[in-house]
Structure formats: structure tokens, C-alpha cells
Amino acid sequence: MSLELLNERVKRDLAYLAYGGANWVRPVRHTEGHVYDVIIVGGGQSGLGIAFGLLRERIANILIIDENSEGEEGPWETYARMRTLRTPKHLTSVDLGIPSLTFRAWWEAQAGPEGWDAIVKIPRGDWMEYLRWYRKVLDLPLINEVRLERIEPSGAGVHHLQVSGKGALSETLLARKVVLATGIQGGGEWHVPDMITNNLPERLYAHTSSRIDFENWRGKRIAILGGGASAFDNASYALSEGVAEVHVFVRRKEMPRINPIRQMEASGMIERYAALSDAEKYAAMVHFFQHNQPPTNDTFERAVAWPGFRLHLGTPWLSVKEGDGGVRVKTADEELHYDFLLISTGLLTDPALRPELRQVEAHIARWSDRHRAPAGMNNPLLDAHPYLTPGFAFTSRTDEGAALLHGLFAFNYSALISCGISASALSGMKYGIPRIVTAIADQLFLDDREQIMADYLSYDEKEFIGEWPIAVKKA
Template sequence: MTHPIVDPEADRHVVLCDPPEIAGGLSRLDARVRQDLAWLDLPAENWVPGRVSDGQQVRDVVVIGGGMAGLAVSGTLMRYGVRNHVVYDREGVGAEGPWLGYARMRTLRSPKSLPGPCLGVPSLTFRAWYEARFGDEAWAALVRIPRATWMEYLVWLRRVLDLPVRNDSELTAVAARDDGLLALTMRHAGHEERVLCRHLVLATGRDGLGGAYVPPAIAALPRGLYAHSSDRIDFAALRGRRVAVVGGGASAMDNAATALEAGAARVDLLIRRKDLPRVNKFTGIGSPGVVQGFVGLPDGWKWRFLDYTLGAQTPPPRPSTLRVSRHDNAYFHLGCALQSVAEQDGALRIATSRGVLDTDFLIAATGFVTDMTRRPEFAAFADKVRRWGDRFRPDAADMPSGRINAELAGAPDLGPGFAFQEREEGCAPYLRQIHCFCFPATLSHGKVSGDIPAISDGADRLARHLAQSLFVADRAIHYRNLQDFATPELLGDEWRDTPLPQPA
């Protein structure tokens, strides 16, 4: 497998290839994983009392999304003995998450040394897997993790942990039942089936509670003339054509570079800001303190941290930007806000704050929006979920940007265990059984539900809450089991009763 990447420190294109696989390396690592888990007495035995309703097994937890976050949650549930769970993903095996879909960077942006979704077990880290497959020298030479290689690692992680993932399965509806269970409608292989569960985890990624944001001026165009950066784009069809990319973030650079490498005649980047941001602010304070402490901040401070970060914006990675600028037919237009777009003889005329641009195809690298009403599978409860804007009003000190940030105001206001809360008390008590383990959880819990650095910490926080909730709900059963337990430690023949000696 060949993984071309951009030299991170120079404006030149290099091609790196995976080294030859170490013979038997992965087999030895698999054995090491089994040994490590055995030493830790994992996975724990299932302790949650089973339930049957309407003649079918009730799942204790259903996880929607079999990408990195979903795998981390599943592995941690196994660690805590919540084994009656299942993970569903709408894609096929090996296509879960964005890595082989709309992610178009050549390499990951996270440092290669981060433990990621290893669940605290060293032999489950990417480094352990990479060294087992390619050797120590290959690890030392690796600068950044190729995107496809990361996906291969996740497939291995699922296999070696024997996680219960079911592919080609899409959630289409959620309904609350009078008996306290959730009824899910799943579409699998063209057929619908009903799944009953006690808790539902939405590990659905960056757009997990909404979808792609496309500015109205672009959305009004014929669909064949534009795409969002998260769409499946036929870049080969852009060969010899003019392409405009709206945006200046990482996805804008990745899509522009992909179009250029596919042979686009020219690519124009329309960037509203007068300059690209230079500093990734949140990276500068990354620490276990932030991971564990953010969730405990007062609401105003949570808002202040994220309002400042969003205002500063995250710069596109240097390698991604160089991947674009190395092409002579790439053009950066800063301070160039899109004003209107119109079709003209099968092409596009774009009016901007800097003038008019004619192009053939437009890619909107304009991010995502949290709006649960856009997702038909959430129709039963989307309007009942409490958002931050429903109950919190930041004061001036909490708003470095000087205005109320609509993205933050629309974020779900989550309780312990990433659980949704009711917009109005009593309107949907079952929301505490639905857990948001995807990007929109950031304002409530910090960056622990989507990014590589803290995904294991977030999964552990969620799984602990789920285990606690299941135990508390079944407390009468566990108490009865306590009373009924009668396996003796002593048989009565271990001693002989003797009288006290009489005084002289």
C-alpha cells in the first residue's frame, strides 16, 4: 500500500510507502493482547440481569455508529461487564467513520504517539499495532499516520477485541415505550427490524445531530453544480474544469488539493477572513487537566473557553496548506466573502466582496450544523431536547467574541453520562436514556467524544455512567440476589467449640 504525504516542513511532494510487513507480527500482538486482557481479568463477566419483552431479548445498550468513538464505547462496556450490547453502523466493514469517506487529508493531524482508543491497554495502541506490523524502525521513521493506515488499525482493534458490531444497519426511528424501554427501528439489508434497548448511545460523528451546512446562496443551485466537502465527490469528473472552494479550514484545503491532484484546470479558494488563523488555541492547553476538568467548570467558563476557541478558529494544518499551494493553478483569495452565486450557461458566476469569479463547480467547505430536526430518525424527541440557549445566557465576560455564538446556543445541554435533558420538565423523561457521544457534546463535556487524544477517557466516563445507571435501576434484583446467595465459605467442620476454662 502506498501513502503519499506532504513533507510537513517543506513545500514539496514526497511519496512514502509502508515498509514490508513483519512476518507473524500481528499474530504475536494478538496473543499479547489476549494475555494482557487475561492478566486484567477482562472482559468482565456480564452482571446485568437479562430482560425479555414481547418475546425478544432486550439490549442493555445500543450504540449507533461503529467508528472510533463507537468502538471505544463498546470496548469499555465490555471492560465493565455490560456485555449485552450491540453496535450498529450504516456502512460496510472497513468503511465506518470518515476515514475512507469524506476525510481527504493524506495523514492524520494528531501526533502519532497519542494512545487514542486503546482503553488504557498498551498493547491496543496504534503504536503497538504499527510496530507489530512494520517494525520499530518503521515507527521511528513515521512522521504522521496515513489516513488509510489508521482505518486499518481500527478494523484490527474491532477484531482483536471481538466487539459486537453489526454493519449495513441504519437507525430510522426511536420511540419510547410505557415500560421504560426504547424501541428502535433499524433498516438492515433492505428489511426493517425492531430492537428494544434500555439505553441508546449516539456515537454518530461530527454531523451526528444535524448535517452539513450549506449557505443558502449555494443550496439554491442545481445539485450537479456544487457539493459539500462531506459529500462523495467524483473528483475524476473535475479534471480540466474550474473549481471554487468556499472556506479556509482543513477540509477546504484537503478538498482543494484533491481536486488539483485529480487534474482540475484551476482551483480558487474563497476565504472570508483577511488572514488564515495561525495558532491552534485548544492544542496549547491540552492536558489531562482539561480532559478531566472541563466537565466540572461553571457554565460561564465552559462557554468562555469555547467561544474564544471558536472565535480564534483552528488553522488548517501546514502540510494540508502546502499540499494546495505547491500547485501553480491554485489561487488563495483572502478577505473574499461570498455574496451570491448564479448559474450561467451550465457554469457558475460567483459574486464576492472582491469581485466576480466564473467557475464550473463549487465545493462548500462550510462545516456542519447541529439541528436534530434535520434527522428523521430523531423526529420523536428532537424538539424536546434542551439546548444551552434554552436555559443559559452568557454575560459579557463569557463572550470574548462579543456576541452570542449560535453554534454554542444550539448545542445540546447534556447531563451526567452525556445524557440528553428535557426542554420542559416531564415532557420526555426517557431522554436520560439517550446519550450524545459525538461532537455536539463538547460544550457540556469537553473534547472527549470525537477527537483521538481523549476518546478513551470519554468512553470511560460514559461507560461508568451506564454501568451505574443499570445497577441502580436493577437494585431490587441485586438485593434479592444478595439475600438469595447461599454458597458457604465455611462448612462447619473447620473448628471445635470448647468450653471456657474454669477458674481455680
């Protein structure tokens, strides 16, 4: 099968499901311009999947915006440096149950069933190519190079989105519902310790989420702070780009070895997480945070195979300072010199860190507002996460804020505590996307229910037009 034939198969499959039926949502008029029923912020895998889900529900007045140029949505062509995805290749996601839309169908259309059997994991670049195809074959309404600056709620059911960028048709977009499908960093910010930011100029360090030109560091020495999967991805990538030495520093004395996601994938915990009580969710995520995602075996082996790779276990940094044209890193045992630092210390999640939410974040309920953890289990990092509904909607600390937050949804890493990994890992999207789509559709319906009910009760279009009595012939 070729891609052309697969494209036809996708269209046929969707036609069998009556995809693309008439939009049922009532249009809203506004003096300032067109009102979208839903605007999705982020055109990566989450945003594309949610858009497809909404279109399947006959909610067609939607728009996706993404700040990146076309084809560079998400992390895959920007800062992701792993060779393959970590998710098992057989897991499905944004296809939403349509076999012809799966990655496997796309792959086999080009490489055949034997080609599928030959790969162990999905290559990162090919995953991005699949998403580009997915967007195109579904003709999803995505506008690139549009950046959301802030959300201005009106309290009257329409949100004003202040936007910028070359792709923006105007400075303001109007939407009844807004979905922040903004990825792993979309609920807060990448974390760089104060020890780094307070003592070094920005030219001497970067977070591993940054776009980095490793050509500048060919033949040089780099140190990486952090022992998670991305640290080893970046180490291997840097060495492949000609960096002479990469030293990875891990505070723990032993490498993390357990990835709870693998157990969650097999146990039903991903798809049924929303059924847990708040106490159970909190306990589950305390455990999750204790196991920093380890590198996969192939990632680790690829990194340590390089002659220039060094691993320092049980070696926290005590201080850093600029010196000798680079950085001097002090540990408990010695002081070492590097030309550049990469910081792989994860992220912080808190709506207060998001500039687009600054006009509403004070109203957003956090987990600290709704759940009191037992002594010894409380975790400030978890407490700062927004407390969301099972359908990924923000909730309010007060009645006053409820109207301002109505219609705002977070399908990004900030949903982790409330909704599990369904918005933050590929293996959870097949469960999370239908939930948020249903929540949005229900909210649109209930917002208009008075008029919908009135129209239903007054409906009098006749279908049966026969007269009674009807003459019946006798045998």
C-alpha cells in the first residue's frame, strides 16, 4: 500500500462513520468579530488529536494556533534529542480508534508489514512526519506562528485571546472555550536552579529544553546536571555532534531504574485514573515523582559507549562560578572546569508562572486548596498543580472566579495530578482526548440548554402526512 492509497482509505473509513456532519453548536454573535466555539492553543500531538475529536462530535467552528513555524510544532524538531520515542511502538494515541490513522498504518504504507516488524521503537523524526501527515490528511484548521500572549475573560461566556506573531490575522481572537494543549512546559516553566541563574551569564548554560547549536561546543567539555532520561539523550546527542566530553552529574547514589508508566500502561491505571479518590491520586503521584523517569536501556548504552562520556553518581553540585573562560563546578570532592553547562532539572508547574493566565491565575484552585495530605506525604511541587475536573477544566477558588474560568481547559503537564498522565504522555492520549472532547461538548450543550430545550419543545415539523381513517380494502 502507498500513502496515496492510505489517504483514500482514511477518507473512506471516516465516511463510513459519517465524519464531517453538520455542526450542531449554535453560533454566537459578538460586536468585536467572529467567535470560535473552541480555540486550541498548541498544534502538537495533543492539539491535533483534540481537534479531530471535536470534529468527530460535529463541533466544527474551531481553530488551532501554534507559535512555531509549520512542521515544527511540539518538541520533536525543536529540543527533543532522543533517537526514538520511549513509548512502546504498539500503543495507539491520536488515531482515536481509527485503524487507518494509526502510526502503524502510516508506517506500513511505506515500509510494509515487514518494515513494521523490523523496528523496535518509533524513530523520533518519523513520529513528527506522521503528525505532519495526520494534520494534512484530516485537513485540520491550524494556523502557525501565532503566539498566545494572554487570556482576557469577559465573564459573559466569551474569552478574548490576545495574540501576536506573523500568522496572526488580528491581535484578538474570540472563543467560547479555550484549550491549553501546550505540552510538558505549558503548565509552568522549565526549572533552572538559582545556583545557576544567580552566578552565571546565560551564554554559559542552557536548559535541555532549549534549542542549542552544538557546533559551538565541538571539541569542548560540557557538564549536565540531572540524571533523568533527557540528560542521557542530550549527552549522546552532544557527543554525536562532536563535543569532546560530556559529564553527567546525578545527585542520587544509584541510577533510577523503575519507570512507573510501564506498570500503569498494563494495569488499567492510565485509563481509569479519574475514578480514584483525591487521596489516592495524590499518593499515586507522590510515588510517581519519587521515580525520576530513567533512561531507556538503549539510550543509556548509546551514551556510555562514547569515549568522552563520564557519569558522576552521588555527586551534587555545591556551587558554580564563571572562570577560566568557562564554568568552574564545585562538588564535595573537587572543583572541575567545563566550557558549557546543560541543565536537566525538569520543570515547575504552577499557573502563576504562565503569562497567558496572569489575569485569572489568582482564581485557579490548586491542589493545596482542595486536599490536605497526611503528614510526611505532602509535596509542595504537587500542591501547586491546578485542581482540574475529570474533563480537564480549571476550577475556581471562589464563586466569583467560576464565571471567569468557565470554558478554560488545561490539556498539558499541569493536568498530571488531577487527570493522570493522559495529557502528558503519549500512552495516555487515547483515553484523555475523548474525556476532554466530551467535557467541552457537554459544556457547550449545557451553556445553550435553555434555547435548545425551547426549540425541542416547540418543534413541530411534520414527517407523517397521511390522513385517518384510511380506507382498507377487504379481502
